[in-house]
Amino acid sequence: MLSRTAENLFWLSRYVERAENMARLIDVAMRMSSLPHGPVDGPDEWHSAIVAAGCERSFYAKHERASAETVIDHLARDLDNPSSILACLETARQNGRSVRTALTVDMWEAVNATWLEMRRLSKDEFTPARVGRVLDRVKERSLLFGGAVAATMLRSDAYWFSRLGTFVERADNTARILDVKFHVLLPQAEPVGGSIDYYQWTAILRSVSALRAYHWVYRDRIKPWLVAELLILRPEMPRSLMSCLGEISRQLEVLGQAYGTRGECHRLAGELEARLRFGRIDAIFQTGLHEFLTDFIDKSTVLGDEIGRHYLF
Amino acid sequence: MRIRIRHATRYRYDKPIDLAAQVVRLMPRDHEGQRVLSWRVADADGRILPMFEDGFGNRCHLVTITRRHEESAIVAEGEIETADTSGVVNGAIDPLPPSYFLRRSEATMPDTAIQALAHSHEGVSDPIERLHRLMTEVRSRVTYEIGSTSVVTSAAEVLARGRGVCQDHAHVLISAARVMGYPARYVSGYLWDGAVTAPTEASHAWAEIRIEQVGWVGFDPANGVSPTAAYVRVATGLDYSDAAPVRGIRRGEAAETLAVSVEVQQVQAQQ
Amino acid sequence: MTTSAFDEMGERAAPRPAYAGVADWLASLAPEVLAAKRDEAELLFRRTGITFAVYTEGGDPERLIPFDIIPRILDAHEWSVLERGLIQRVRALNAFIADVYGPQEFIRAGKIPPALVLHNPGFAAEMVGLNVAQGIYTHIAGIDMVRVGPEEFYVLEDNCRTPSGVSYMLENREATLRLFPDLIRRHRIRPVSHYPEELLGTLRSVAPPSATANPTVVLLTPGSYNSAYYEHSFLADEMGVELVEGADLIVEDLVVFMRTTRGRQRVDVIYRRIDDAFLDPLAFRPDSALGVPGLMAAYRAGNVTLANAVGAGIADDKAVYTYVPAMVRFFLGEEPILKNVPTFRCSEADERGEVLDRLHELVVKDVHGSGGYGMLVGPHATKAERLAFAEKIKAAPDRYIAQPTLSLSTCPTFVENGVAPRHVDLRPFVLAGRDIRIVPGGLTRVALREGSLVVNSSQGGGTKDTWVLDG
Structure with a gap:
């Protein structure tokens, strides 16, 4: 298979996934910003969404401060921001278009x-009051794409490269969404473990469609380390880092066997997977959740680059 | 005369690039006025580059670097035995018939000034004499000035500005000669300037004009003479773009620093 | 004009034999049925057409070339003459191009003015002295033919560079098979669907000697923004070869490789649908981002075959065209089977004089033009246009040739107000490799406007399925 075809399939899936996750990120910021506020000294939810999306530089080049309007516009609509939902969908389509014959009609x-x-x-569709509908639609269409890949694609290398793109991006994005919590400071008088803290963790769970899963798995009230454990270490949680790395390793293994190289x-995928498989959430909290997530995001970027290097993208 | 040449071209990029490729025309061939004693074209590691021949009979080498790199080099070097043939080039590889070289090219497209130049010595009946006068006139009308032109400056522009380098002199003479009905071609090569000097940054270029009953005759309008034993002929074509010593391309955003070093020395023949 | 033209079906009451079945069928159908079928065809093509339209950005989707549902028919005898003539012509054209870049005996023998070849924009010095595989330069040739009478066919022009349109030939047959299975069953029609297989066979037969027994063929496209991209991807899919872009190929040690997920894989034959000028930025236009740096070097070194060869366009020149019958005689020692349209060369004083006198009845063409550009159609031009064109001819006589306006044959065509005769031409595709193969028929283009002789799709032309009857 041409490397360019593999590259385009990989990025097609990545950008579809990124669009979906950007929608989830905006969703989490909206949920958090709707919580009751005390006096807040530090940056608020909207700034944290920009930081978690990795769009600080592009955002502050254009806007002075983070507000619902400016952040939603930047992360959802602004084509100058290559990670905005619309930009992701456009790039996804461009990648798909240049390998049109490698895609199924449904994809x-x-x-x-x-x-x-x-x-x-x-x-007007992107105002804070109305954008919810757009975000739902984006998630829906991304799920449709994933369904089309799963249900219509021949299980050849094209399929494995598509899936690799999805899971490399999803792992990165789950880590970013979880990291939002780090950047959102609690109002001054609010205790950790208090009700605002509780609602913020709940918002994160909701944004990755995991609230119900949490209750099923833990049958417990919302506790930060359990939320983190669910999204980082639990293999049965489909957006968890563990789950994504499991998929990535499996897909790379299939390719490794097919190509014999x-x-x-x-190696890196195996290392990351092993760290998650044998990791403990209390150890992660001891070194710092934010530090762990930052390190993970860096490593997953390297992993993406190494995949490209190995398959000559 | 025995001439030793070393022509090194070095590229440096301010950021790593993934693809760079060059085609070089740096390999002299034999004709009656020159014999190649030894010659090699190699990369920075001394690896001999793969060779092919173009439609003009020039021996070319291809360099492609498809891995990430920040610098590269091409070194052409060797020794040539030359003889003075009064500028007449016999026995060179000529895959194309002379009349091909009446063809116009972008760089040698004549304008009215070049046409006027071509008709300026109509009274002189001997073609060699007439072409020598034309060469002298080109030399006097175009002042040698490094940096005054680029590789895409046309003959017409050069004549209008009155400034240029050897390649521009050659283009003007070629353009005028073709207007006169003489097949004319561009030659790139080397010139030993008679002294031991520091390496220069460029090779040389001149023109060859086809004269019935005589054959191809060299004219170096930059120096106002026909080539002597001090000249080493390397590549030919319709104009610079066919015979350019180096033609390259790279992919990537990096800025390039190009360093060229040309050393031409006379070697005392060994007993 | 339509009335005086030769109609290939003939009188409704007494149709020519090849059309007997179609004439019956047309007579048996109510106009509403034909209209319904046309709508169905449009629907069918819209589905393929979606694929066409997908590749255009913004604005209006690319206009689909209309498909006329009534087939154009050639009988076995007519085709056998054409076929022999086409094979002969393509052999001669290849011999000519090989000679141009080789010994130049045709020039030396005084059969063609040297300047017409050597100073021609289509002449590529880059090809001189290169021995291409099997001595073939135009592997896929599209020879444009017109017909003016029962036995009278003329070659209008030769397309030796990169003729396109073969995907329409194949899709049109598919459409007819689906729309009119009964009609097809009542005839014995020679199939065309094996074209991609023949094309692949031809391309593999011209692999360079250094290739393995199982040479790798790729199709090189300028990319998905190119208007013929649909055809490129269609042919690559049908042949089962990779559809590559310039950036997929690299040249190392004078060998071409494509970058695949399994590593670098050697490429032996490139069916390129990119113009010469864009093939290699180190040899041609330095600003070409479509090309492959070093490709010409690999080609010159004999390590890859380009189909069609660089410089094959020398044979497409409309002044060179006038020498094709002489080529047949010179290189093959045969009499040409196919006729050229009588052509005046404006470069020759006496012929130029006649052209200028008879401008009102001639078609004048730019020798380097294609697609109907730079052309004067005398009978349709105003006096002012003719005068202006006369000045252009006088200023650069070498650039023009002139031909009489031919009364192209017509075929029954389903138009707004029913079935009516419309002018047609024919582009058969000739494949030249170790041997020469032609899939029977070709692409018939039809001028849909009444009386129009312009079949170009850009100017209101459509296409027809072309049948060659068996025995």
Whole structure:
């Protein structure tokens, strides 16, 4: 298979996934900002969403301060921000378009129709009051794309590269969403473990569609370290880092067997997976959750690069 | 005369790049006025580069670097035995018939000034004499000035500005000669300037014009003479773009620093 | 004009034999049925057409070339003459191009003015002295033919560079098979669907000697923004070869490789649908981002075959065209089977004089033009246009040739107000490798406007399925 085809499939899936996760990130910021506020000294939820999205530089080049309006516009609509939802969908479509014949009709339809629909939306659809509908739609279309990949694609290397893109991006994005909590400071008089803290963790769970899963797994009230454990270490949670790394390792292994070659990307994926498989949440909290997540995000970037290097993207 | 040449081209990039490629025309061939005693074209590690021949019979080498790198080099070097043939080039590889070299090219497209130049010595009946006068006139009308032109400056622009380097002199003469009905071609090569000097940054270029009953005759308008034993002929073509010593391309955002060093020395023949 | 033209079906009451079945069928159908079928065809093509339209950005999707549902038919005898003629012509064209870049005996023998070849923009000095595999330069040739009478076919022009349109030939047959299975069953029609297989066979037969027994063929496209991208991806899929872009290929040690997820894989034959000028920034336009740096070097070193060869366009020149019959005689020692349209060379004083006198009845063409550009259609031009064109001819006579306006044959075509005759041409695709193969028929283009002789799709032309009857 041409490296360019693999590269385009990989990035097609990554950008669809990124669009979905950007929607989830905005969602979590909206939920947090709707919580009752005391006096807050530090940056608020909207700033934290920008930081977690890794869009600080592009955002503050354009806007003076983070507000619901400016952040939603930047993360959802602004085509100058390559990670905005619309930019992701456009890039996804461009990647799909140049390997059109490697896609199934359903995959192409999912990507093409989404882009055509989204680019027609007026600016009014992105106001804080209305953007919820758009975010739901983006998640829905991304799930449709994932379904099309799962249900219609031949299980050849094209499929494995598509899936790799999805899970490399998803791992990165789950880590970012979890990290939002670090950047959002509690109001001064609020204790850790108090009700605001509780609602913030709940918001994170909701944004990754994991609130119910949490209750099923733990049958307990919301506790920060359990939320973190669910999203980092639990293999049965489909957006957890563990779950994503498990998928990545498996896909790389299939490719490794098919091609008879393995490289740094295989080793690194194995290392990351092992750290998660044998990791303990109390140990992670001891070294610092934020430090752990930052390190993970850096390593997953390297992993993405190494995959590209090994398969000559 | 025995001439030793070393022509090194070095590239440096301010950021690593993933792809760079060059085609070089740096390999002299034999004709009656010169014999190649030894010659090699190699990369920075001394690896001999793969060779191919172009449509003009020039021996070319291809350099492609497809891994990440920040610098590269091409070194051409060797020794040539030359003889003075009064500028007449016999026995060179000529895959194309002379009349091909009446063809116009972008760099040698004549304008009215070049046409006027071409008709300026119509009274002189001997073609060699007439072409020598033309060469002298080109030399006097275009002052040698490094940096006054680029590789894409056309003959017409050069004549209008009155400034240029050897390659521009050659283009003007070629353009005028073709207007006169003489097939003319561009030659790149080397010139030993008669003294032991520091390495220069460029090789040399001149023109060859086809004269019935005589053959191809060299004219160096930059120096106002026909080539002697001090000249080493390397590559030919319709104009600079066919015979350029180095033509390169790279992919990536990096800025390039190019360093060229040309050493031409006379070697005392060993007993 | 339509009335005086030769109609390939003939009188409704007494149709020519090849059309007997179609004439019956047309007579048996109510106009509403035809209209319904046309709508169905449009629907069918819209589905393929979606694929066409997908590749255009913004604005209006690319306009689909209309498909006329009534087939154009050639009988076995007509085709056998054409086929022999086409094979002969393509052999001669290849011999000519090989000679141009080789010994130049045709020039030396005084058969063609040296300057017409050597100073031609289509002449590529980069090809001189290169021995290409099997001595073939135009591997896929599209020879444009017109017909003016029962036995009278003329070659209008040769397309030796990168002729396109073969995907329409294949899709049109598919459409007819689906729309009119009964009609097809009542005829014995020679199939065309094996074209991609023949194309692959041809390409593999011209692999360089250094290739393995199982040479790797790729199709090089300028990319998905190119208007013919659909055809490129269609042919690559049908042949089962990779559809590559310039950046997928690299040249190392004078060998071409493609970058694959399994590592670098050697490429032996490149069916390139990129113009010469964009193939290699180190040899041609330095600003080409579509090309492969070093490709010409690998080509010159004999390590890869380009199909069609660089410089094959020398044979497409409309002045060179006038020498094709002489090529057939010179290189093959045969009499040409296919006729050229009588052509005046404006470069020659006496012929130029005649052209200028008869401008009102001639078609004047720019020798380097294609697609109907730079052309004067005398009978349709105003006096002022003719005068202006006469000045252009006088200023650069070498650039023009002139031909009489031919009365192209017509075929029954389903138009707004029913079935009516419309002018057609024919582009058969000739494949030249170790041997020469032609899939029977080709692409028929039809001028949909009444009386129009312009079949170009950009100017209101459509296409028809082209049948060659068996025995």
